[in-house]
Amino acid sequence: MARSGNVTRRGFITSVMAFAGSIMGIVVGLPIIGYLVSPAIGGRKTDSWIPVGKLDTYPVGVPTVFSFTRSKINGWEKTTNSYSVYVLRGANDEVKVLSNVCTHLGCRVSYSKDTDTYACPCHDARFDRNGVVLSGPPPRPLDQYESKNDNGTLSIRVLES
Ligand code: FES
Numbered sequence: 001m002a003r004s005g006n007v008t009r010r011g012f013i014t015s016v017m018a019f020a021g022s023i024m025g026i027v028v029g030l031p032i033i034g035y036l037v038s039p040a041i042g043g044r045k046t047d048s049w050i051p052v053g054k055l056d057t058y059p060v061g062v063p064t065v066f067s068f069t070r071s072k073i074n075g076w077e078k079t080t081n082s083y084s085v086y087v088l089r090g091a092n093d094e095v096k097v098l099s100n101v102c103t104h105l106g107c108r109v110s111y112s113k114d115t116d117t118y119a120c121p122c123h124d125a126r127f128d129r130n131g132v133v134l135s136g137p138p139p140r141p142l143d144q145y146e147s148k149n150d151n152g153t154l155s156i157r158v159l160e161s
Contacts, residue, residue: 100118
């Protein structure tokens, strides 16, 4: 029988069990909530140097395509993106690496040796070998990747969001 001001054995045990249950809920629940919420608020950008091969394998003066894929985990989804770049090696091994993504609406351009231009099939744009717009609607030249040459191995800097 409970008396005012005193705690019964049953009341004490109930309180202890409720307290222990709350602690266990927090210990188990917080990591789960963190796991579920963190990808949604993450939004990190990645900055990577991607090797694109030996520089001396690229012909001098001819834009040469190099393709690669990148896998990315975005939240709970894993995506794989394909990239292609054009490597233009100069006579003194200076390098220009251009994106093949048209700066108008993102179609893929392709290089033609015959015309020495990049052509975009979507709206008939043309870029010269350095990526400068010759005709069509693109608002700016082809994007250029930062590159570096480490002992003959060429790498490009890829930023992904
Ligand atoms: S997307 Fe290339 S010209 Fe429109």
